[in-house]
Amino acid sequence: MVLTAHALGPLRILLVEDSPEDAELMSEQILDAGLEARFERVESAGELRQALAGFLPDIVLSDLSMPGFSGDEALRIVRESAPDVPFIFVSGTMGEDNAVEALQKGANDYIIKHQPARLPSAVARAVREARSAVERMRVETELMRAQRLESLSLLAAGLSHDLRNILQPLLIMPDLLKARTQDPQLHHLADVIAECGRRGHEMAESMLSFVRGSRKPSEHIRIDDLFQAVALLLRSSVPDAVTLDVQVQDEGLAVDANSTELQQVLLNLALNAIQAMPDGGRLSLVARHDGQREGVDWMRIAVADEGIGMDADTLSHLFNPFFTTKAEGTGLGLMSCKRIVEGAGGSIQVSSQPGQGSCFELHLPMHDRADRSEPVEQLVALGSGQSILVVDGEATRLSLLGNALSSQGYQLQLASDGPAALRWMQQEAMPALVIADAGSRLLPASQLLGEMAALGYRGPALVLEEAHVEMPADDIPQGIQVHVLRKPLQMQQVFRAVAEALA
Structure with a gap:
C-alpha cells in the first residue's frame, strides 16, 4: 500500500533486530509504501545506546525477544535516553497480553511480523504524532515564557515607577543645598548626589525596556568616551589570560542614545565574551564608520572574541526571552541589548562558528559627527508673591x-x-x-x-x-x-x- 498522507521527509529508522533478513523485509515494506528512509540495525544494549546518540532516529522498531537482549530492555533504554522518540514492537511471538503490557510500559504500537501490511502506516502515524507532541510542547513552552515575560514587564513597570519616585529627591535637593551655601565641598557633594540620582532614574527607565523598548535618544555620546568608560568598568573582570583590545578607528564617531544603556549593552556583550574564553584569548571592541545610507552616516561597533563559539541552533534562539546556555543565566540580557540598540534606531547582528569565536555587530545611526557643547544655564527670575x-x-x-x-x-x-x-x-x-x-x-x-x-x-x-x-x-x-x-x-x-x- 502506497501512503497518500503528506510527506514526512527523510526518516531515520532504527531497527532493534537480531535477524538481518527480517530487518531487510521491514525496510522493503516501508520503502515500497512510499516513505523515504535510512535504516540502521542494532542487536545489543551497547549498540542501541550508541545509535540513539549518533544516528538520532525518528522512530525505533524492535523485536520482542532476541538472544541476550529483549525488546523490553530496548524500550527501557529508549525511554531513558530519548523519551520523545516513538517505539513500535514488531514481533512474531507477541500475544494480546504482551501487547497490552508493552503499551502500558510506553510503546507506541505493536505489529505482528506475519501481518506486516500495517507497518508503514503505523510508522507514519507514530512519527506524525511524536512530531505533533513536540510542536505542542514547544508552543506551550513559548506561551509560558510569554506569560512570564508579561508578568516581568508588569513588575518592571511597577518597580520603575516606585524607584523613580524614591530617587526624585536626589535630583531636587542638590539645587536647594547649593542655593543655601557657598562651600565648594558641599557644592561638589551636591553634584555627586545629582549625578547618582540621574543615573538611578536611567536604570529605572531601562527596566521598562521589557514593556515599551528602549528610551528615545537623550544624549550625544562620543564613542571614544563610551569605550573608555566600558574599559574602566571591565578592568576588574578581565582575567590575565584575556587580552582587551579597544579601537576607535574613525575620529569623531558619536551617536544620539542613552549612555547608561549603551554601556549596559557593551558590558553585557563583553562579559559574555570573557565567559566564552575559559582558556583565554583576545576580546576586541572596535568602532568604525560604516558608510552612508539614505543620507545618514552609520557606525559599526564590533564585540568579538576567540572563544568556544555557538552552533546554528543556539544562534537561532539567541535573542529569545529566557533562552540561556548558562547554568545561572536569566535569558534576558541579550534580549535587553537588542531592544536598547533598536530603540536607538540601530540593529544588532551576530556571527559565530563552534570553536572559532563569536562577533556581535551593532549598527547605529550617527546623525551628527560634530561636537556639541552643553547649553549654558540661564538665571531664572525670582517670584514676586504669585x-x-x-x-x-x-x-x-x-x-x-x-x-x-x-x-x-x-x-x-x-x-x-x-x-x-x-x-x-x-x-x-x-x-x-x-x-x-x-x-x-x-x-x-x-x-x-x-x-x-x-x-x-x-x-x-x-x-x-x-x-x-x-x-x-x-x-x-x-x-x-x-x-x-x-x-x-x-x-x-x-x-x-x-x-x-x-x-
Missing part, C-alpha cells in the same frame, strides 16, 4: 516642590489629590498657576483641569508628565494654557518652567 497651587500624590516630591518654590518668592498651596485642590479653590482665591501631576490616580490632570475650568480658573497650568506619556490635546480644557514639564524633575528646570508659564 500664588501657586501644587497637586501631587507623591508626598516627598510635593513637599520638596513646595519648599523649593517658596524659597524663590512664591506663595504655595499644596494638595495631595485633585478633590483637595478643588476644595481649596472653592474656598480661597484662584491661584496664578496650577502645577499638577499627570499620573494622579484619583483625579487625572486632564480631568482636574476640566473641573478647575468649570470653577472659573483661566490661568496657566504646568503638567508633570512621564517622558513616554503625553496628554492628548483633546483633553486640554479651553481657556487654560497648558505647559508640560517632563519627569524626572530638576529644580533649575522647574524654576525656568514656572517663570515661563507665569510670563
Whole structure:
C-alpha cells in the first residue's frame, strides 16, 4: 500500500533486530509504501545506546525477544535516553497480553511480523504524532515564557515607577543645598548626589525596556568616551589570560542614545565574551564608520572574541526571552541589548562558528559627527508673591516642590489629590498657576483641569508628565494654557518652567 498522507521527509529508522533478513523485509515494506528512509540495525544494549546518540532516529522498531537482549530492555533504554522518540514492537511471538503490557510500559504500537501490511502506516502515524507532541510542547513552552515575560514587564513597570519616585529627591535637593551655601565641598557633594540620582532614574527607565523598548535618544555620546568608560568598568573582570583590545578607528564617531544603556549593552556583550574564553584569548571592541545610507552616516561597533563559539541552533534562539546556555543565566540580557540598540534606531547582528569565536555587530545611526557643547544655564527670575497651587500624590516630591518654590518668592498651596485642590479653590482665591501631576490616580490632570475650568480658573497650568506619556490635546480644557514639564524633575528646570508659564 502506497501512503497518500503528506510527506514526512527523510526518516531515520532504527531497527532493534537480531535477524538481518527480517530487518531487510521491514525496510522493503516501508520503502515500497512510499516513505523515504535510512535504516540502521542494532542487536545489543551497547549498540542501541550508541545509535540513539549518533544516528538520532525518528522512530525505533524492535523485536520482542532476541538472544541476550529483549525488546523490553530496548524500550527501557529508549525511554531513558530519548523519551520523545516513538517505539513500535514488531514481533512474531507477541500475544494480546504482551501487547497490552508493552503499551502500558510506553510503546507506541505493536505489529505482528506475519501481518506486516500495517507497518508503514503505523510508522507514519507514530512519527506524525511524536512530531505533533513536540510542536505542542514547544508552543506551550513559548506561551509560558510569554506569560512570564508579561508578568516581568508588569513588575518592571511597577518597580520603575516606585524607584523613580524614591530617587526624585536626589535630583531636587542638590539645587536647594547649593542655593543655601557657598562651600565648594558641599557644592561638589551636591553634584555627586545629582549625578547618582540621574543615573538611578536611567536604570529605572531601562527596566521598562521589557514593556515599551528602549528610551528615545537623550544624549550625544562620543564613542571614544563610551569605550573608555566600558574599559574602566571591565578592568576588574578581565582575567590575565584575556587580552582587551579597544579601537576607535574613525575620529569623531558619536551617536544620539542613552549612555547608561549603551554601556549596559557593551558590558553585557563583553562579559559574555570573557565567559566564552575559559582558556583565554583576545576580546576586541572596535568602532568604525560604516558608510552612508539614505543620507545618514552609520557606525559599526564590533564585540568579538576567540572563544568556544555557538552552533546554528543556539544562534537561532539567541535573542529569545529566557533562552540561556548558562547554568545561572536569566535569558534576558541579550534580549535587553537588542531592544536598547533598536530603540536607538540601530540593529544588532551576530556571527559565530563552534570553536572559532563569536562577533556581535551593532549598527547605529550617527546623525551628527560634530561636537556639541552643553547649553549654558540661564538665571531664572525670582517670584514676586504669585500664588501657586501644587497637586501631587507623591508626598516627598510635593513637599520638596513646595519648599523649593517658596524659597524663590512664591506663595504655595499644596494638595495631595485633585478633590483637595478643588476644595481649596472653592474656598480661597484662584491661584496664578496650577502645577499638577499627570499620573494622579484619583483625579487625572486632564480631568482636574476640566473641573478647575468649570470653577472659573483661566490661568496657566504646568503638567508633570512621564517622558513616554503625553496628554492628548483633546483633553486640554479651553481657556487654560497648558505647559508640560517632563519627569524626572530638576529644580533649575522647574524654576525656568514656572517663570515661563507665569510670563
